[in-house]
Structures are given as C-alpha cells and as structure tokens.
Amino acid sequence: MLKVAEIFKTMDYGPAPESDVEARAWLAGHGAKFGHFVNGAWVRAGTTFDVIDPSTNTHLAKVTQGSAKDVAVAVAAARKAFRSWSRLSAHARARHLYALARMVQKHSRLFAVIESMDNGKSIRETRDLDIPLVARHFYHHAGWAQLMPTEFAGYGPLGVVGQIIPWNFPLLMLAWKVAPALAAGNTVVLKPAEFTPLSALLFAELAAEAGLPPGVLNIVTGDGRTGAALVEHPDVDKIAFTGSTDVGRVIRRATAGSDKKLSLELGGKSPFIVYEDADLDGVVEGVVDAIWLNQGQVCCAGSRLLVQEGIHDRLMDKIRARMEKLRVGKPLDKAVDMGAIVAPEQLERITQLVKQGQAEGAVMWQPSWSVPTRGCFYPPTLFTNVAPASTIAQVEIFGPVLVAMSFRTPEESVALANNTPFGLAASVWTENINLALDVAPKLKAGVVWVNATNLFDAAAGFGGYRESGYGREGGREGMWEYVRNVVGPVRTGKAAKAVVPSVVRSVVASQLTAPVSGLPPVDRTPKLFIGGKQTRSDSGYSRAVLGPKGARIGEVGEGNRKDLRNAVAAAHAAAQSWSKSTAHLRAQILYYIGENLDARAEEFAARLRLQVGATAAEARREVEASVSRLFTYAAWADKWDGAVHQVPIRGIALAMHEAIGVVAVVAPDESPLLGFVSTVAPLLATGNAVVVVPSEPHPLSATDLYTVFESSDVPGGAVNIVTGAKDVLAKSLADHDDVEGIWYWGTKEGKKAVEFASAGNMKRTWCQGRATDWTGPIDERAFLRETTQIKNIWVPYGE
C-alpha cells in the first residue's frame, strides 16, 4: 500500500464513484427496451431509438418513437381516467400526490443515478438538487390537492393536459408539470425529451406501483414529431411546454384558435449583475451556481455577467482562479462539479458558438486543465471583451459559457440587463438593499435572485417575461395554469355579433341628434385618441357607423397600422410613469373617470340607444354598470397584492404583481360601453398602458370617452383608442413586437389570427372567440390575473 503514502504527499483527489448497479439492473429488467407507459401499463415497444449515456457515448436503452396513433391512445386513456380522477375527493387526490412524493424519496438514489447516466449531469446535482426538489414539488402539491375546494373555489380541472418537457432537468420538469396538473384534477399525457426519457418511464412505473390509477399519468416517448402530435390532438385541453423559444413559437402557432390553454417556459439569457459593493467571493460562487450548474444547460442560467466597471478586472481574476479549481469528469463521480453535455449535437452547438464568439473578437479563457476526451465534455469558459452586439451576448448558448460585460451606473446595468428578447431570470448582487430592491422591479424577468442564483422551490412561481414564455410553475400562481373557472364569467356561447339586441327599437337617429335650434347639426366626427390627443387618422379616411336599422348615425376615423404604431409608441411613453404611479393615484383616476361618466350618464345612454337600439332602461343600466365596474377596478387598484412565499431559506420570496406593460385590447362588440370599460379598467388599475380598438360596429361610446378621459386626469398615452376595421387592426397589433400583451374579443377566426401572430414576440394573449355577457357578475380576479405577471424576488437575508 505505497499508495497511501504517495497520496499523503500530493493530497490529490481520487475517484469517488457512485454505484450504477441498481440502475443497470432496472434497465436490464426491461431488456433495456421500453414502450410507452399508458393506462397504467407498459405498451409493447414499437419503432425505437437509442438512448445514450453522453459521458461515454455508450448505449443505455432503446425507447419507442411515439406515433400520432400512440399519442391518440394515450390521450384516450387520459380522457377516460379523467372522469373518475376529477371526481375523486380533494383529499383522495392529496393522498395520491403524497404517495408520489414518498415514492420519489423511497427510490431517490435510483432516480438520481438514472438521471445522471441519462443526462450526463453530476450525481451531486441529481442527488442534492433535482430529486429532492422533485419530492418537494409533490409534497407541496399534495397540499394544493387537499386545498383545492377552498383555495380555488369555483375552479375545476381543465381535462386532459399534454406536457412536453426538456432534457436538462428531466425528472424535475416532470414534477413541475405533473404535480400541479394532477393536484387540480387533470390527467396527463407527458412526452419526455428524446435525449432523456428514462427517469419519466421509471417514474410512471413506480407511480403505478404507488397506486396512481391507470390513465392518470401516461408517458409517450419520442422526438419532436411525437410532441407535435400531442400539441395537435383535438382532445387535449392544455399544452404545457418547457423548451426552446423556437419550439415554443411553433406550439403557439399550432394551438392558435384552439381553446387549448397554454403555458410556455422557454429560453433565456439571464443577466447576473454585480455592483461594486458586492461580496465578491460570494459573487464568484454565485457565478459557479449560475453558469456551471448542469454544465450551463439551464434555461435560467446566469449567462450574461454584468459587472460594475471599477471591480471588473478584480472579479475576472477571482473567477478565473475559481475556474481553475472546478472539476469536470464522470457524472457518477461524487467529486466533480460538472459532468457531460447532454448529447453530441449540443456539444457541437456550444463549440460552434464559442468559435463564433472568438471570431467576433471576444476574449475566451478556459482553465489550464483539460476535460475527458471520450464522451461529451466541455470546459467552463469565460468570455471577456464582449459587446452587447456580439452573438454570444445575445443567443442562448445552453452550455458552460459565461459572457462578461461591464457597466457604469445602476441605470446602465438595468438597460443592459433588459437588452434581450428574453426575460426569464436575473441575479442581483449588492450589499445595498436600497439598490437591490430598486433594481429588482426594473428587470424584465420572472424571477430575480438577490445575492443568490438558481434557487428553486415548489412554493414560489417560476416562469418568464417576454420571449421566455408565460405561465408560472410552482406556488399558487402555478396552480392557475391547470384550472378553469367553472361558474363564470358567463359566456353566451354564440358568435359575438349575435349579441346585438335582436329587437329593433323605434329609435330614430335624428331624434337623438336633432338640434333644438333648427340650425343644422354641428359635425361631431371623432378622431383617434393617441397620446392624450385627438388625432386625425393617418389614412385620411373615415368609416360610417350605422344604427340598428342601418341608418348612418355617425363616422369615425379609419385607423391603420401607422396609427397603431403611434399609439403603441405613445403607450410606451406613458407606461413607464403610469406603471410606477401609486396604486392610490390610479384608483383616484379610475374613480374620477367613473364620476365624469356618471355626470354624462344620459348622453352615454342616448348614444347606446342610438347605436344598438337598447331601451332607455337597458341603456341606463349599461351606463350604471360601467360606472360600477370603474369603481370595482378603482377599488382593486390598491388591493391586488402580491404574496410572500414560504420558501425554505432564511429569507423571503416576494411574489410581486407587475403590469404587463403595453397591452392591446380589441374590445368586445357586445355592450359597447360596458364591454370597453370592463376590459380597459382592470388593465389601467394595475398599471398597464392600453391601445384599444373599440367595437367595430359600435365605436361611438368609446370615442365619446375621449373627453371623459381628458377631464379625468388620465395621463396622455395611458389610454389610446384607434377605431377601424377590428380584425385588420387586431392582426397589426398582434404582429407588433413592442406590444406585450393582447386581449381579443371577437370571432373564432379573429382569435386564431391574433394567437398565431402573437408568436412573433410571444406576447401574452387572452382571446375570446365567443361573446361575453358583461352585464352579469364577472370573475374580477381572473381579469386582474391577466393584467399582471408575477415576478418572484428572492431575498435571502442574515448578517
């Protein structure tokens, strides 16, 4: 045993292998060949593809390529299971989820080893991060299952949910998708990533053993074609997807016009911002966690390091010194920091992007040691001298590659941080709480970690802004993605136009507009309302507005895409200050609008009668309801609170409601005044600036509001109104990359066109292809939820 004496002198590390015996036994027990897991049982393997251990490029198993038919069988099984699963008591479902959590814990090491072998990530991560978070997610959601009747009263499951998950955190992404879906009473067809299907198959098998009823969770393996079949299946009520923004766009388009609910967790290029007063040694470890976790194959990886100029060089020295200490090697070695890249394709992509970065003039640095030559390994890599214009500063590399840039002021740090189409996460490092809590709300990101990074918990929502997708996973906010209102808002179920009162009243236009003096009437042709000013339409055309009997009752401007461009620009100019104004002020303004509308109630009622032929009583009621609705959202303005999540750290996770920004509203035709107010008021209440296309046939109630807004202290640009051809304007707005959300009330075709076009910048959509009864009670919170997105700000503390 000379060895001990030798090691005593070198004090080197040695091998510390985790055994793969049990994992290989499980694979062998299935003949290393898997079919789908559907309806509680294994399906015979069909056409298969190989699953590879990327650390050795060796074969692990054969897995079935799911066909559209396979998907259909799984969806049918889920549909059948939904009937009984959704009718189980909340407590019974809670017991099932609890059993799943326990199941994961009981088999934690098997899961950890399988995951490491299949994905190439280190056993340390699967053992200490992935699998514990999986168990935690099921425990947390066992709780939501139990609490559904009270905490989501009036809400029920959607039905069959199709879920498509990525390869970077295979089992954790399964948990994030499956746990809330099942807790809410849905059944699931899940397609794991083609690179990493094994842990999902193991999970399904063990879930069945743990008593999960057949058909509740079905796993169909395969590549993108299998995913597409799931997305396109007509009997799927929701698609939840985590993956690239490109595929997210495809899914958005594919589901456009369907009534499938959609949540997307997409790519990122998340900033990691370091201010000069930060604890730099702490920062260095934060960088390690940000970009060298899971070989940097993390959607929320802090891949853009933004450093205050004065400390830039010092921090780079520290990071380089730390990089020398990282260990890359066999994923099942318990003493490595990084394992293998998931697949040769991904390794190639990383390699190419790094070359491109060098070609574009950035300075690359890698540690002096080299990575294993066999298998898919890539060393930790740092780029300095990077400009925002360079490719590596913009695209998601999805590898262990950090790009560093400097900034001068906090303002510039925010500008650089937000200079990206993405908006998933951000990390802010400073010892100054004033600075941290000033910057966090300014960052366009769904998650902000203060003096930390890559913290996850089931109790806190996770999800993106902008082209990083929409919807949240985790916490109460995540549960909303898997439920629907089962009591309201009431929809008529008919096409929008059918809502125009069918009884033609004997109101003659001239009776309402005839001047008393005997003189000819003064022309009252409304212009557009943009940036607080009444502006002529760019087109120079007007369009006629007809009364219920077809008589011409007025004209409005024919708005076009240039008018919309100007309106969006005006909205952006206003959005900054409007979103930052106090909720109290916004409430005051909404009350004031209500007050001024009420003062002109008779005039607005007359206008309604003129446009839609309502009776005097109906018209009066609609005006009254509109004033009431303004009061409702004025009331909500300072009560739409966020939450403080109970995450397992010494610190807080603040779930803040933030305005989406500039939101387009294509207002409903039914109830021309009340429909307008019901959609615009909640958006204003939470701080959005809006560009509204009012009802195409009945726009005059909206145009009459110009002077109400003007006299109610509404800041110029907070509300912009462009009249014209509804679906033409809707399409332009949906196409506009600087519109951050769009609400649409209209036809099924219009809804489809808007949803399809929204994929351009992945704007949030809320589109109704059916009419709404605005006079009845509405789900106010549902509207408010659509007006905001939740940002989780994690603030660990302790001195």
Added chain:
Amino acid sequence: MSDLPRNAGHPLDLDVVRAIRVNRSAAERRAVTIPTRRTVKKEWQAAWLLKAITLMDLTTLSGDDTAGNVTRLCAKARHPLRDEIVDALGARSLRVRVGAVCVYHQLVEPALQALDGSGIPVAAVSTGFPAGLSPFAQRLAEIHASVKAGAKEIDIVITRAHVLTGDWRALYDEVKAFRAACGDAHLKTILATGELATLTNVARASWVAMQAGADFIKTSTGKEGTNATLPVSLVMVRQIREYASVTGFKVGYKPAGGIRTAKQSLDYLLLIKEELGNRWLQPDLFRFGASGLLTDIERQLEHFVTGRYAATHHQPMP
C-alpha cells in the same frame, strides 16, 4: 520547520478593512456545498486522515490539567497511531505525529519534557485566555513567560470589544504588541469568532490581525458558545487568500473547537484545498485545534485497514 517568510505585517489600512462585506447567506451556501462537491474515498481518505493527524494541535485546556494528563497527551502526540495500523497503511516512512501540543502556560514545562527529542513544538494559550480581559501588561508578561519557558507557538486572544466597537486601530495595536512580545515564537491570533456577531466582523478582524503580523489566525478558544464552523472558516481563509495576494505573505489558519470527527476534519481539509490550495495543507499553514478528533481518526483508519468498524476503547487514550 517552514520555508516560508514570516508574515511581516502591513500598515493598518482602514479603507480596506471597512470595505470588507461578507454576505452571510452566500457564505453559508458555499460552506454547505463544500463537503457535497468533494469527497475522498478509500486510500485517498486514509491518506487525508493521516495528513489531518499531522495538522493537529493536540490540545488540553482544562482547569484540572496536571503534569500527569499532559504527559499522557504528549505520549499520544508522539505516537498517535498504533503501529499495526501505520504498517498496514504503509505509512511508517511518513513518521506521522501531531503538529503541536497546546496547553496552558503552567503545563508548558511538563509538556516540553514529555516531548523532548520528538521535535513536536509546544503551543501555549496566552494573554488572559480565554476572555483576554486581564491587564494589558500582564497579558504581555504572560507571552514573555511562555516564550521563556520554551513555547514555540503562542495562541493569543484578542479583545473582542475592539471588534464589536469597530476600534480597528486598537485591535491592530494590541495584536502587533503581542507579536512583538512573541519574538521568534509564532503567533496564533484567536478571534473568538463565536463572540464577534457577524461574518463581516470576522472578516475585518482577520484582516486586521494579519496586518498586525499574525502568523496564524484561529477561530476560537473552544470556550465560546459557538466554535469553529465551516462558514466562519470559509470567511477567514478567504481573507488569508486575499492577504496573500496583496502582501505575498501566507498566513496560517487554525479552526478550533467542536471538530471531533474524522468526517469533519476531511470537510475542513476540502475547504482549505478548494479555497487556499495544497500549500496550506501543511503544518506550517494549517492546524486543527482539537482534543477528541484523534481518537475518531484512529477508528476510521482502523476500519479502512481491517474492514471492520472499530471500537473507541481499542484506541490508546491520550
């Protein structure tokens, strides 16, 4: 003993000291993952545990210490492992023995006698240990007496009040005076981190002690409510690293108190290797202050050699 130049100190730089900020949560996250990111198994673990023995200040600091029990301790220091274990490990050539024996001043003399010819230095705790609140002149005299008695290493305690009130000048002057009193004996500065309230205070005090000429910085007396911890150690060794990069002087580190198991000792060695590098895994730059640790290391080494879990009573007691 050491090929390194002694820390000559540095003029007190209050700007540097006051600019130090330690984020506690970040430090704790790093500390907790050091033992999960790295591990040593089998021969590597055995070698590292042997190394840990050589890095140990085998310590007794009790009111009831006598020449008798100190002599026993010294015998263990000279012969920390049973020969059959040493042989089974193939480690005889390493001549494994502890780094030093650490005692109160009154026991320096019996310790020296017991260690005679072994080359193992005697360390004396000093300066009104553990509270450090006796008259200043008396504390200086105590150092002089111990050095005169033959102690080669002096473990002093600082006036915690200087840290808690931010009187860095006073702390600097105090440690500098102690260092001067030590002469050729090496100065280990005990910060009593369990009484310094914050990690930022720990970092600032470490920096001031090093600027004042400390050869080692040490966590604890073993008498505070909280002794050595990984987060505190992380913070202190990072200051050592920073000080070395600024001044070129390598200062040693000594965690003390509460380190009782072989596993814990490995965690500290991992921390040192990761944050400071292998050079610090030598007795001139790293020591454990420990009393019970050796017995557990013996048991683990016996287990490695025999494959059977070992009993404490099979290990010769100190």
